[in-house]
Every structure is written in structure tokens, then in C-alpha cells.
Amino acid sequence: MPHPVEAVGACPISPVVDLVFSRWSTPILWVLKEHGRQRFVQIQRRLSGITPKVLTQRLRQLERDGLVTRSYHAEIPPRVEYEISDLGRTLGPVFAVLTEWSDTHFTRVETARHAYDTADRPLPA
Amino acid sequence: MPHPVEAVGACPISPVVDLVFSRWSTPILWVLKEHGRQRFVQIQRRLSGITPKVLTQRLRQLERDGLVTRSYHAEIPPRVEYEISDLGRTLGPVFAVLTEWSDTHFTRVETARHAYDTADRPLPA
DNA sequence: AGAGCCACTATCTTCTGGGAACCTACTGTA
DNA sequence: TACAGTAGGTTCCCAGAAGATAGTGGCTCT
Numbered sequence: 001m002p003h004p005v006e007a008v009g010a011c012p013i014s015p016v017v018d019l020v021f022s023r024w025s026t027p028i029l030w031v032l033k034e035h036g037r038q039r040f041v042q043i044q045r046r047l048s049g050i051t052p053k054v055l056t057q058r059l060r061q062l063e064r065d066g067l068v069t070r071s072y073h074a075e076i077p078p079r080v081e082y083e084i085s086d087l088g089r090t091l092g093p094v095f096a097v098l099t100e101w102s103d104t105h106f107t108r109v110e111t112a113r114h115a116y117d118t119a120d121r122p123l124p125a
Numbered sequence: 126m127p128h129p130v131e132a133v134g135a136c137p138i139s140p141v142v143d144l145v146f147s148r149w150s151t152p153i154l155w156v157l158k159e160h161g162r163q164r165f166v167q168i169q170r171r172l173s174g175i176t177p178k179v180l181t182q183r184l185r186q187l188e189r190d191g192l193v194t195r196s197y198h199a200e201i202p203p204r205v206e207y208e209i210s211d212l213g214r215t216l217g218p219v220f221a222v223l224t225e226w227s228d229t230h231f232t233r234v235e236t237a238r239h240a241y242d243t244a245d246r247p248l249p250a
Numbered sequence: 251a252g253a254g255c256c257a258c259t260a261t262c263t264t265c266t267g268g269g270a271a272c273c274t275a276c277t278g279t280a
Numbered sequence: 281t282a283c284a285g286t287a288g289g290t291t292c293c294c295a296g297a298a299g300a301t302a303g304t305g306g307c308t309c310t
Contacts, residue, residue, distance in 0.1 A: 204287080
């Protein structure tokens with residue numbers, strides 16, 4: 001579900017958002033960043049809940065975008081490993097600033113949600 | 126399309142990603158940040174392509190999360206204005222680092238995509 | 251022989267985003 | 281008076297993406 005092209009004119013970071021923050025992309029990148037090179041099932045286990053189909057789709061997309069590298073070892077039995085690429089590692093500061101924002105401000109979001117949900121709304125129809 | 130809860134354990138920024146980077150949220154916040162207080166149709170026009178239904182949905186969500194404030198003026202005719210909140214404004218550094226990453230690295234993504242698409246793949250089945 | 255692992259693929263079903271049209275209340279034009 | 285237009289939505293429907301479930305083929309372990 002890519003962002004529509006129309007949004008790009010108004011918002012220059014739309015392409016990056018599609019790239020890094022589409023569904024499951026961030027958790028996958030995070031796992032590879034934190035735990036290094038991983039096999040398919042290892043990623044799947046760390047992200048309990050992801051189905052193999054979706055994991056394959058996302059890994060292919062991340063590989064195509066150059067954020068992840070896939071290495072196939074023609075051994076017996078064969079082995080496939082995924083690793084975050086150099087380009088993927090350049091996202092470090094992005095993740096860092098997001099973590100910081102989360103630590104500093106996320107409670108305010110939760111407060112706002114609770115306030116919104118419990119407000120008697122005047123129903124300004 | 127919220128990220129599943131299972132991902133949060135493995136990736137602490139999943140909640141923020143849902144908050145800020147769900148479809149259309151970023152362009153809306155961007156518009157409000159750049160152009161200040163706006164009426165419904167003004168936002169719609171700047172984001173040419175968004176339908177009123179989706180814009181309503183996203184604005185409600187952003188309002189609930191405290192990132193946007195909605196003000197209803199009971200005039201004749203009534204008027205509704207949306208503005209980015211103080212909490213929303215704290216996302217500035219997040220957007221800045223994303224813009225910077227985009228400017229610095231996005232061409233590498235495009236190169237990677239082209240390379241992937243034109244490679245003869247050995248089909249390692 | 252039977253069970254299990256690995257890296258997927260195939261086939262459903264469900265869910266959500268998007269498109270088009272409609273709605274109410276008001277204003278402006280003729 | 282009729283007609284058109286604006287603002288801020290809502291309703292209905294469909295297509296495409298995500299998710300659940302199951303299967304596959306080769307290998308190994310007991």
C-alpha cells in the first residue's frame with residue numbers, strides 16, 4: 001500500500017516513509033540491526049506473529065531496495081541468511097531519533113487518547 | 126492498518142510508526158506544519174488525490190492522538206479548522222532527520238532497485 | 251520408519267483503503 | 281423563484297493487501 005504520488009508534491013518524505021515504514025519493514029530491519037545476520041526462521045521467531053508469506057514478501061522488497069542482503073549458501077542442506085546492508089545501517093540515526101521521541105512523548109499520546117475517548121462530545125453536527 | 130502487537134516486543138518503535146507513518150498521516154502533518162491552520166477543503170486541495178472520507182478518518186485519528194487540534198466555529202456558516210498541536214510540533218526533528226536521510230541516500234535505493242530488476246537471477250531453487 | 255527442520259509456495263478468507271455519489275445547511279446569481 | 285456552488289462531511293461498494301492455514305521437497309535425527 002504505497003502512498004499515492006499526489007502526496008509527494010506536498011510531502012517530500014513520502015517516498016522514505018513507504019520505504020522504511022511499510023508494514024513489518026521496521027520490525028524486520030530492527031531485528032537484523034540488533035541481532036545481526038539471521039536465517040529465515042530466526043527472524044520469523046523473533047517476530048512472532050508474522051506469517052512466512054508476508055515475511056518473504058517484505059524481505060524481497062527490502063532486498064530490492066538495497067536495505068537488506070540475502071545470501072544463499074549452496075550447502076547440504078541449503079542455508080539462507082539475511083543481513084542488514086550498509087545502506088540499511090545508515091538508517092541508524094532515523095531509528096535513534098524515533099526511539100528518543102517515543103521515550104519522551106509517547107505518554108502524552110496515551111493521555112490524549114484517553115482524554116478523547118472519555119470526553120462527552122458535544123456532537124457539533 | 127496497525128502493526129500487530131507481537132512486533133512491539135521485538136521493535137520498540139512500532140507504536141510510533143503506527144502513530145506517525147500510517148497512510149496519509151505524514152502528508153497531513155506536513156501540510157499543517159508548513160502552512161499552519163487550515164480548513165478541511167484547504168488540506169484536501171493541497172493533498173490533491175485524497176478523498177474526503179479518508180481525510181476525515183486520518184484527521185480524527187490524529188486528533189485523538191493529540192497531534193492535531195480541531196476547532197469548530199459555530200458561525201453562520203460553520204467553520205472547522207485544523208492545526209498541528211504542540212505535541213505534533215515535537216515531531217520536527219523526526220521529519221528533519223528523515224528529510225536528511227532522503228536527500229543523502231535515496232539515490233542509492235533507486236540504484237539498488239534498478240540493479241535488482243535488471244539482474245539475471247540464478248533462480249537458486 | 252517416523253518425526254522434525256528449513257525455506258519457502260499455494261490457496262483461501264478477512265480487512266482496510268480508495269472511488270464515487272450523496273447529504274444538510276447555507277450563500278450567491280439572476 | 282430556480283439554479284449553482286461551497287463546506288464538511290457520510291454511505292455504499294469494490295479491489296487489493298494482509299493474514300490464516302496447509303503443503304512441498306530435501307535433508308537429518310532417533
